[in-house]
Amino acid sequence: MTQEARTSANTRILLCHTDSPEFSAVFAVATPIPDASGIAHVVEHLVFRSSTRYPEAHNLFAALALLPVKINATTLAGITYYFVETEHERLFYQALEFVYAGLIHCTYRSDDIKREKDGVIFQELTFRERQPGYEAHITDLMAEGRHTEAVAGGFSGGLAQLNESAINTYKATCYSPQNITLLMNNGDIHNVTTLLDIAAAQESIRPYTNYKTGDGNFGDNNCASESAGQKQRPTNTNDSNTTSKVQPRPEQSKMLSEGIAALIEYFINEGMQTDSADSSNYENTVISVPFEYLNSSRVALFPPIMTNNQASFVREAKSSGQFPFNTLPSLPKYVLNNWERFHPFLQVKNAHNDWYYAFPMADKILPRLEALLMREKFWSPRISGDCYAQGIGLHEQNVVVYAINDAAAANRKAFCEQLRAQLFDV
Structure with a gap:
């Protein structure tokens, strides 16, 4: 039996009982791939970078080291999944609030974007691009017509063309609360709804209003300052569209647990992977792969962050003395x-x-x-x-x-x- 609830900002929550004894959850967000810039991948990283409630950039890493919880994410061809899993119910609720706060957080400092995009993600992509067979794998995906799957993560040489305005606009539109679905296999759905409402209030998210949208609009967007009729899809210097069908199953290398895998299968089998609010803008065109963007030698080094700020999410989770x-x-x-x-x-x-x-x-x-x-x-x-x-x-x-x-x-x-x-x- 499945229970359903909605937050005041219209995020959908589904309690789908599985055989896993752990507390598992998946946030699913429709994230269109407009080009080969890696914009959806960049935004995935920024979700964990900061939020109003948890501003410290190291919260996720401290949590993985110090708490009995698993938190991860993956960006695929048209959808991004965020995973939470733990054996502890109270920690489960706190982790859901932590991730949701990052999901609906709207704007980021220029320094944070540069460190993630031109630093961390550049290092990640050059790491992947030097693996044997990587370019051949991308070529095979393109030959099979799986264009968005081939380019979803971006390429090291193309990140410099991705501007901050496009990133903030993409985040504010595609990650509006009503575009987010939460699936969980255990826990109190009403308690979770209340916690997510609190997180939304702290991010100054207004209660949902179902605005009518037209071509080029993303729909109701709590984050952006424009009215609903003025919102435009993100633009970028290498902007083209996509036709590839969403491939929403994460790769095996993510080592999904039984509980997480069951929730994703439920999401897929029930046909719940809705199009993003601007899906009409991404149809009937093809993305090309700029192979000259692979294996870039450009490396950006930034001044080191050497502050002693503590991880507020971990501090709150440990305040009960349970861990x-x-x-x-x-x-x-x-x-x-x-x-x-x-x-x-x-x-x-x-x-x-x-x-x-x-x-x-x-x-x-x-x-x-x-x-x-x-x-x-x-x-x-x-x-x-x-x-x-x-x-x-x-x-x-x-x-x-x-x-x-x-x-x-x-x-x-x-x-x-x-x-x-x-x-x-x-």
Whole structure:
């Protein structure tokens, strides 16, 4: 039996019971792919960058390190999924509020956009583009007519052409609350509705009004300052349209849990993947792949973020005292495949600017380590925009800090030595 509710801003919530004992949820947002710029991918990153309620850029990373919760997202050909999963009901509600606040947050500082677009996402795309067979895979997708699937994430050489105005407009229109669907398999749907209403109020989202829309309009948009009849679809320097059918199943590499996979299948099988509010603008044309945009050598380095602001989402979640810090997540397969052994107190890096720094796990360092993980300064390589990914994990009683495709990898020795000094008084 499925229960349904609507928030005051008209976000649809569905409680679809599955066999999974965990609390699982999927936010689904229709995100059209207007060109090969990667705009939907950029906005996916910005959702986790900040919100009015949770302004710190490192909230997601601190949460994954310090809380028993999984939060992730993926941008596909015409739809973006955001995942939340945990065994703890109260934390589940807090995580849903955290993600929803980011989804409906409307505008971003120029510095935040540049660090994500020209820093993090550039590093991610160059990482993917150097993988064997990547260009051949894109060519095959295009030959099969799967154009939006081929270009949804963008390409490293094309990011510079994507302007901030287009990004903010795309976010404000495609992520209007009524364009968001939440599916959950456990929990109190009425409690969740109330929490999302609170988040919307904090983002100054007005109650939903069903404005009539015409060609070129996105519909009711709480974020933008224009009236409904004035809203235009995002424009960009490389703007073209798309015909490809939405392929809403995330790739297997996302390692979806049983609960998340079941919710996505329900979403697909029930035919709930509605077109975005501007779908008529994206029909009957074809996107080309600018192969000259692959493997760009342009690297943008930004001033490091070295503040000690704490992760407000994690602080609130831990305020109940339910989640003492006594463990760390496992290392991702990519890190384990790079290094068979982890040598303590050495910064070890490879030719692709991936690096790790390991040290023995000990109970006496846990309070200090927790304090470090709560601060923006620890996550500086990632939130400053230097690397594709930064994380921390436990492997064979070694704590391993790592970064993937870090443009400043050669300069991280001081970062690692400072980490050791703060934890071990050396």
